[in-house]
Amino acid sequence: MIVYGTSVSPYVRKVLVSLFEKGVSFDHKPVPFHADDPGFQAASPTGKIPALDDDGFLLPDSTAILNYIEAKHPEPALIPAEAKARGRAVWFDKYGDTELFPVLIIPFVERFLKPKLMNKEGDEARAQKTIDEKFPPLLDYLESQIEGEYLVGNAFSIADIAVATNFHNLRLAKYEIDAGRWPKLAAFVNRTLERPSFVKAIAAAKN
Numbered sequence: 001m002i003v004y005g006t007s008v009s010p011y012v013r014k015v016l017v018s019l020f021e022k023g024v025s026f027d028h029k030p031v032p033f034h035a036d037d038p039g040f041q042a043a044s045p046t047g048k049i050p051a052l053d054d055d056g057f058l059l060p061d062s063t064a065i066l067n068y069i070e071a072k073h074p075e076p077a078l079i080p081a082e083a084k085a086r087g088r089a090v091w092f093d094k095y096g097d098t099e100l101f102p103v104l105i106i107p108f109v110e111r112f113l114k115p116k117l118m119n120k121e122g123d124e125a126r127a128q129k130t131i132d133e134k135f136p137p138l139l140d141y142l143e144s145q146i147e148g149e150y151l152v153g154n155a156f157s158i159a160d161i162a163v164a165t166n167f168h169n170l171r172l173a174k175y176e177i178d179a180g181r182w183p184k185l186a187a188f189v190n191r192t193l194e195r196p197s198f199v200k201a202i203a204a205a206k207n
Ligand SMILES: N[C@@H](CCC(=O)N[C@@H](CS)C(=O)NCC(=O)O)C(=O)O
Pocket: 009, 010, 011, 033, 034, 047, 048, 049, 050, 060, 061, 062, 063, 097
């Protein structure tokens, strides 16, 4: 099984975390998006990362890949079976991908991606304005949803993966959640990013 995509990407990180949680071995090709790699281009019709090649079975998109991995390697379950838990887990996966990512990625782009990886000047005013104006409703909502150790029920799931992955990029952007204002979220992010699966997925970016 080959996973394409640098784990600097929050979406690629979702796939790596899932595979590490399940103990599935794989090869990692940490290509950037729109890479000039024929194997990657065949697996990713949009040029986006991640994409998967499992013995010739090609699949793009982190959510599609997580569902595929879950069906093929059901243990430990990362997608709950119980109806309400399943619904919430799918919701948080989508929320992470489509609501958190577009906003939380902006400080990362302006403070890390442009200056450190693209040799371009970042727009600090854009980063700070996003943090001040766009972050609070998102973080307030997440704070309201955390009751126990995990976002859904009493087990680690794709919900935790899809939400927490976005916050690692914020650490690279030197943004830490204000634990006074969002205490449950700050603790949730810390303990989730400390899981061995996240630690290994994050380290994979330095390969
Ligand atoms: N829905 C896709 C989104 C993947 C995605 O947007 N990845 C970014 C990198 S973080 C990318 O490849 N961007 C290139 C582009 O948008 O053309 C998924 O869940 O995998």
